[in-house]
Amino acid sequence: MNPTLVGFSGQPTQPRPVTLPNDFGKPIAMTASLVAEDIHFSTTTGVLTVEKLYRSTQGLTGYGIIAASGESRERRAYTLDDQGETVVCDNGAFGVEIPVDDLYELLCMALQAEDALKTVGEHALFRAAANEE
DSSP: OOSSOBOTTSSBOOOEEEEEOOTTSSOEEEEEEEEEEEEEEOTTTOOEEEEEEEEOTTSOEEEEEEEEETTEEEEEEEEEEEOSSEEEEEOSSOEEEEEHHHHHHHHHHHHTSHHHHHHHTTTOOOOOOTTOO
16 A cells, blocks of 8 residues: 555645544554545434544554434444454454454445444345355
8 A cells, every 4th residue: 555645635644643532442542644534324223423544654544433323422443454364453452363354254244234234225235145045
């Protein structure tokens, strides 16, 4: 990956100190540039979701997600460190090293979860596997 990160304007962005809040572990602190963000509201569930993706010049990826509905709020943060054949994932409480192929499979499974279908169903096409009836 190119170490010069590009912002929304197409111009290089400078890394800055960032702390991603986390209700399920320690907050994730890193020096990185914002590379993507998304805000969406589900009229079905009434949940407002804010997601931000950061990248450090060393290649560390930080992901923060905040979901809020009414008076409740849930904040999660993760880092992903690409080690080649594996990725080290950390949620602020636990770190785990996962083979890249297994990580892709886990992400596909997460997209197929019932809650994910409510929010991303219109963006994804799901089909049964060839060996499923």
